[in-house]
Amino acid sequence: MREPLSGEGGRLTETALADQILKLLPEDGTPVLNRVMRTMLARENQREIDPSVYFAALDKLSAANRIGRLRGQGGQLFALSETPAAPPPPTAQEEWAEQALMAPLGAYLGAEFREGLDLPKDAKWIVQDTSALGPKHGQWARPDFILVTAMRFKLLPGSQVDVHSFELKTESGGSVQAVHEALAQTRFTHFGHLVWHLPDGSRAEARLAEIAKHCGDHGIGLIRMRKPDRRESFEILIDPVRKATPAIAIDGFLESRLSPDHRETLTRLVRGEVK
Amino acid sequence: MTGKVIAVANMKGGVGKTATVVALAEALAANGSSVLVIDADAQANASVCIVGDIELEKLIGKGRTIDAYLNDVLIGAQRLNLKSCIYDRASNVSHGGQTLRVSLLAASSELRLLERELIFGLTERNMGLNAIVRALFRVMQRELNIVGKAYEYVLIDCAPGISAVTEACTRLADLVIVPTIPDFLSCYGLNSFCENLWKFDSYGSQHRPKKLPRVLVTRKRQVSEHDLWAKRLANERNKPRPAFEVFRTVIPEAIAVSRGLALREEYPTFIGKWGVPLITCYRELVKETQEAADGT
Numbered sequence: 423m424r425e426p427l428s429g430e431g432g433r434l435t436e437t438a439l440a441d442q443i444l445k446l447l448p449e450d451g452t453p454v455l456n457r458v459m460r461t462m463l464a465r466e467n468q469r470e471i472d473p474s475v476y477f478a479a480l481d482k483l484s485a486a487n488r489i490g491r492l493r494g495q496g497g498q499l500f501a502l503s504e505t506p507a508a509p510p511p512p513t514a515q516e517e518w519a520e521q522a523l524m525a526p527l528g529a530y531l532g533a534e535f536r537e538g539l540d541l542p543k544d545a546k547w548i549v550q551d552t553s554a555l556g557p558k559h560g561q562w563a564r565p566d567f568i569l570v571t572a573m574r575f576k577l578l579p580g581s582q583v584d585v586h587s588f589e590l591k592t593e594s595g596g597s598v599q600a601v602h603e604a605l606a607q608t609r610f611t612h613f614g615h616l617v618w619h620l621p622d623g624s625r626a627e628a629r630l631a632e633i634a635k636h637c638g639d640h641g642i643g644l645i646r647m648r649k650p651d652r653r654e655s656f657e658i659l660i661d662p663v664r665k666a667t668p669a670i671a672i673d674g675f676l677e678s679r680l681s682p683d684h685r686e687t688l689t690r691l692v693r694g695e696v697k
Numbered sequence: 698m699t700g701k702v703i704a705v706a707n708m709k710g711g712v713g714k715t716a717t718v719v720a721l722a723e724a725l726a727a728n729g730s731s732v733l734v735i736d737a738d739a740q741a742n743a744s745v746c747i748v749g750d751i752e753l754e755k756l757i758g759k760g761r762t763i764d765a766y767l768n769d770v771l772i773g774a775q776r777l778n779l780k781s782c783i784y785d786r787a788s789n790v791s792h793g794g795q796t797l798r799v800s801l802l803a804a805s806s807e808l809r810l811l812e813r814e815l816i817f818g819l820t821e822r823n824m825g826l827n828a829i830v831r832a833l834f835r836v837m838q839r840e841l842n843i844v845g846k847a848y849e850y851v852l853i854d855c856a857p858g859i860s861a862v863t864e865a866c867t868r869l870a871d872l873v874i875v876p877t878i879p880d881f882l883s884c885y886g887l888n889s890f891c892e893n894l895w896k897f898d899s900y901g902s903q904h905r906p907k908k909l910p911r912v913l914v915t916r917k918r919q920v921s922e923h924d925l926w927a928k929r930l931a932n933e934r935n936k937p938r939p940a941f942e943v944f945r946t947v948i949p950e951a952i953a954v955s956r957g958l959a960l961r962e963e964y965p966t967f968i969g970k971w972g973v974p975l976i977t978c979y980r981e982l983v984k985e986t987q988e989a990a991d992g993t
Contacts, residue, residue, distance in 0.1 A: 458964040461789055461796040465752075468785040470796070496794055 434467060439479040442466060444488060444501070453498040485682050490555055493674030502555060518650055520592050523619055524551060524566065526650040527590055531569050534653055535645075545573035546691050548684045553590075555679050562606035566590040566617075568679060572691045581692045584664075585672055587611040588645075591618050593626050601636040608642075610675035613662040615643035622648055634659055641665065699845035700733070701990040703852050704870035708890040709883055710857035713876040713915035715742040716954050718854040720971060721874075721986065722747075723790055724979035726797035727967045730849040733783065736804035737763060737866050738856035744803035748787045749961035756784060757805045764808040767862075770836055772818045779840035789960075792967035800848070812860055826861065833865035841869065850990070859893055867894055872990040873910040875941065876948075879917055879926035887912065891940040910941045911989055913982070916950040942989075946981040949974075 446462050447454060454462075456476075463471045480499060483489040492498040532549045541547065548570040555564065565587035574581045589604040591597075596618040608614040616637060620626055637644040641663030648655035680688065705718045715738070722732045736743040744753050744762075756762060761782040769777040779802065788799035819829050845851055853870065855863040867873050875890065877883050891910060912930055917923050927947065933939045948954075953972040960970055968976055 455964075457791045457794050457796075457966070460794075461791050461964050464786040464796040465748075465789065468787075470786060470798070 434469075434471070434475060436475050436478040436482055439463065439471070439475055440483050440488075443479055443483060443499075447489065447499065447501040449501055451500050451502070453492055453500040455495055456497040456499065459499065487681065490678045492678050493670070517593050518619055520566075520590055520595070523590055523592065523647065523650050524553065526653065527588065527617055527647070528567060530647075530653045530656050531567055531588065534656065535658075536569065536571075538658070539571060541571055542573050545571060546687065547571045548680070548687065550680060550684060552679045562603045563610070565604075565607045565611070568611065570676065570680070570684075570688060572688060574691075574694060581694070583672075583688070583692060584613065585611040585676065586613040586615060586662075588615045588617050591616065593619050593621065593624055596620060596626055596629060596633055598633060598636050601633060601640060601642055604637075604642045605640045608665045608667060610667065610671055612664050612667055612672070613643060614641075614665070615645055615662055617645040617647060619647040619650060699842055700731075700848040700851050701871045702841060702845070702869050703850060703872045703874060703986065703990055704855055704863075704866045705852065705874045705876065706855035706863055706867055706890075706894075707875050707877060707883075707887070708858055708893075709877075709886040712878050712883055713913075713948065713954075714738075714857070715740075715746065715854055716958060717874065717876045717913060717915065717948070718743050718852050719746045719958060720954070720975070720979050721982060722799050722850075722852050723788065723792075723797055723967055723970070724976075724983045725850050725852075725986070726788065726799045727792040728980070728983050731798040731800075731847065733800045733802065733844070733848040733851045735763060735802045735851060735853045735866075737808070737862050738804055738854050739764075739806050739809035740856070741804045741806065741808075743854040744801060744805075745961060746958045747789075747799065747801050748784060748803065749789070751962070752784070752787075753803055753805075756803045762803045762805045762807070764805055764811045766802075767833070767836070768807075768811050768814070771815060771832060778843075780844050783844065789962075789964050790967050790970055791964070797967065808856075808862070812862060815861065830861050830864045830868075833861055834868055837865055837869055859890070864894065872908065872986070874913050874944075874986070875910045876913045876915040877930065879914050879923045879930060881922075881926065884926055884930065888940065908989075909939065911944055912941050913944045913946070913948065915948040917947050918950045944982065944985050946978055946985055948978055948982070951975060 442463060443459060446459065460471050460476055480489065480491065484491060487502055489499045490502050528549060528551060536547050550568055552564060552568050553566040567588040569586040570583065572581055572583045587604070587607040587610070589600060589607060591600045600616055604614040604616040620630065634644055637660045643658065643662030644660040646657045646659055648657070676688070677685070705714050707714055718734060722734050726732050734743055734747060741753065748756070761784065763782070766777050766779055766782045769775060783800050783802050785800045786796060786798065787801040788797040790797045815829060816826070819832065824832070841851060853866045855866050875887065877887050914927050914930060917927060931943050933941055933943060953975050957970045971979065
């Protein structure tokens with residue numbers, strides 16, 4: 423608590439407010455409602471917080487990737503943690519750690535996978551690592567990657583945006599539960615995929631039939647990574663089914679996960695400003 | 698213009714004074730007013746309900762309490778002003794996305810000792826009890842004339858019993874609210890309380906309460922005993938010289954009250970804190986309080 427400010431005429435700047443917001447946000451990424459944060463700030467400063475300064479401070483933090491924002495109940499914010507550096511690829515005998523699988527998967531999604539979608543020439547696409555974004559306490563709300571595709575039509579108005587989420591699992595991590603994790607993520611996306619590092623001859627292949635069945639039953643795509651360092655070894659075993667996810671849920675999800683540049687690109691595209 | 702001063706007092710304890718102060722302050726603020734709560738009870742219950750234990754400890758540690766202020770101004774070095782002791786925007790409650798404009802002048806348990814010290818110290822200067830109350834009255838009046846301008850309402854949570862601080866506060870008030878449980882013992886004490894504060898005239902007419910106190914029926918249960926005493930209280934207006942008026946609003950006995958008061962370290966909404974049935978009562982109470990205090 424600060425010293426009393428009764429009668430102080432000084433204006434809180436958005437920079438000062440942004441610093442206070444970062445100090446007040448739980449470090450573990452637990453979301454805080456906007457109205458609660460504003461109350462905390464009002465008590466901290468013993469004065470009313472100007473909404474325009476408050477939201478300018480949020481925009482500043484959001485642009486700097488220091489916070490994420492969620493929709494609902496007047497909006498929420500949460501602290502973003504810094505993404506740890508990717509570990510080096512393992513030796514032949516070691517199991518690939520999930521973090522080591524991230525870069526090969528990102529490259530595959532932006533190349534072979536996206537090409538396989540057979541998008542029109544003028545369509546745009548975005549691949550983003552979202553593994554460290556989103557509330558840590560949100561159950562199954564943090565896909566490892568998202569792929570957003572956007573296209574406009576020649577005759578029809580508007581644009582079509584499709585959002586894919588990818589849940590990456592290591593050789594030992596593939597399970598029926600992982601299918602349901604990928605399924606849960608489709609509450610924010612149109613297509614859910616489970617990406618499983620499953621080398622040829624792996625003992626985990628015994629689980630493949632059951633996992634594939636659950637993927638098929640729930641409309642979840644299944645991608646097998648045989649050799650992470652060779653993208654031609656990746657294979658789509660099951661295609662996902664498009665979910666009728668409410669647009670508002672997807673919009674809020676993208677707003678909180680896409681980087682400012684990606685948000686800008688997507689916004690311009692759906693407005694028809696990008697040719 | 699100074700905000701309207703409303704003292705919430707009753708000689709009897711446990712009738713809902715603090716609950717009335719906290720809920721009414723928040724209801725007035727939710728209705729758009731700026732409110733200062735002065736905790737004049739050494740139990741510091743209103744303080745802890747508004748800012749929570751941790752913040753209250755900090756306020757006490759920094760000497761930002763009513764007892765620290767009165768001690769300084771009456772028998773100390775006279776270095777403090779009331780404004781510096783007020784915790785502005787103290788509320789953890791929001792309504793319509795906005796933090797309620799409730800500020801607090803907290804109390805600590807030292808307030809009880811201070812009253813003893815005041816009586817001891819000032820009687821040594823040949824001041825009688827009436828003179829001590831007058832001194833308290835003048836100090837509070839002077840400071841409220843300054844800080845009261847920043848608030849539309851100043852609510853004072855008085856301690857049970859009749860102390861020098863309580864007497865000074867009730868004489869400062871534009872309106873005195875007397876929360877009362879509609880039962881034999883609470884109503885029995887009520888007559889004595891009104892007799893002592895409103896008809897005893899040793900302070901001079903300028904210090905007499907401005908208008909009759911208003912009884913607020915609190916903690917009412919759906920039992921015949923409470924129904925009977927509520928009717929008896931309401932019947933006071935038919936007497937030739939009524940000792941008090943009575944609010945039409947009745948606050949029921951509800952677990953939501955104690956649950957709401959316990960939300961000290963959280964950040965509830967006004968409606969979430971008290972629940973819709975109580976909110977309806979408090980909104981009616983706001984209307985009646987404004988009518989009584991503002992004369993609207």
